[in-house]
Amino acid sequence: MTNEELTNTITSWFPDVEFIEEGSQYLTLLVTKDKLMDVISKLKEDPSTHFDYMFCLTCVDWPEHFQMVYHLKSSDLDHMLVLKVNLEDKEKPEVETVCKLYATAELHEREVYDLFGVVFLNHPDLRRLLLTDDWEGYPLRKDYVDEINIVTL
């Protein structure tokens, strides 16, 4: 499907989702935290969209919120889509896990938990991945300071 057809299809399913027009080469969709599972399962299961391949899952630390970014692709229809979820609560960022839909998310979410401190609800095995278990803080957050390991110029 072209981006236009995708936009129409998705709007007909979920009238209240927001499309971000600028700043990305992909069609970008902003959904709320509680709508995420509905939207993403529909996008994956429906044969007309069939987004079965998640090629990237990551997080961005913006001043006002954390933003989860899911890059989706369909392995047979070849269209792509970016799904974004803003996590407004910076003290306690939480979002539902998508690893029941995409197996690759299990390790990717552990990485995001490790480096950003985003908690994935109902994740089967949420532990630190790259850092040691007793590490303090979340290094990819913008307010992270480590005077020993990070040399600032």
Add this chain to the structure above:
Amino acid sequence: MEETIISPDGTQEYFINMGPQHPSTHGVLRLVLTLDGEIIEKVEPHLGYIHRSIEKMCEKDNYRQIIHLTDRMDYLSAHMNNHAVSLAIENALEVEIPDRAKYIRVIMDELTRISSHTLWWGVMGMDLGAITSFLYGFRDHEYITEIFEETCGARLTMNYNVPGGVMFDIHPNFVKHVKDFIADFKTKLPEYDTLLSGNVIFLERTKGIGILTKEDAISFGVTGPAGRASGFSNDVRKKEPYGIYDQLDFKEILYTDGDTYSRYKARIDEMWESIKIIEQLIDNIPEGDFQAKTRKVIKLPKGEFYQKVETARGELGVYIVSDGKMNPYRMKFRSPGFSNLSALDRMARGGKIADLVAIMSTLDLVVPDIDR
């Protein structure tokens, strides 16, 4: 520790550490295996032994410096990693790069793919107990590193791509040496088949072992030769062509069995395709500039940019979030090894511990790529 489960026949499962120092992990990867006798019940990777936080370092560096770091992720695909970041920057700046640079980049990429696969082939044989293949693989790998050294000055971390093209023009002997190599390698590659591909012991150890279905390959995001061996058609060079791949004649290698042998065959076939690509280009490198003019200090416009490149291991994604400054606000590398590793548990479950070594070999893991 989980509680010990004693099965009806009185045996009990136990845990064993494979790595971080283990000859078949080729780097510092630690796997905790849950075993019942020699049957694998669970494989749990423990990562981070070589984590350098490259993504955090990128946030402090400017775009020219970032390219240097990417050599150190998947060091056997250094050219492709550089290529990915350069392309992302060029697309963001909307710079058109000269044809000569495009040709050189693709030739270098394919040479890198061959050198990575020859090394993988040698090491895979050694993992299964055949020392000869290691020596043969390294022999051909060395040939290519010498070609790289002549033009780039380095053998492993070449750092040859820059935004706008390549750092310097190719060495006067480059074309001749690449042609010599191709002529030589065409006689060497059939040796690979006679040594391993038809060997009965090798077939016993690879056929029907470590099967990954197509659905699992997609769900786990297993890309590259490993994914294509399961029938997941995801060659970035075909699906979302970059450089001049859309003008070239080559096949996407697809197998459907998804076992260790298919993954092995996929890489062998890929080397033949790479030879084909280089032969199409090497006599036709256009004259002209090797680098487009770019500003000394690169500032990307606000927004986000994603670039995919097919490395020797699969799909590398470079995700840049820019807020208009001279360094990225956020930089994410979607490394192929990371996703490929996540499927290891699915492939190894129910198999023998000795097969795990063969399965890991055909995933072709490079640990710095996984940890970043």
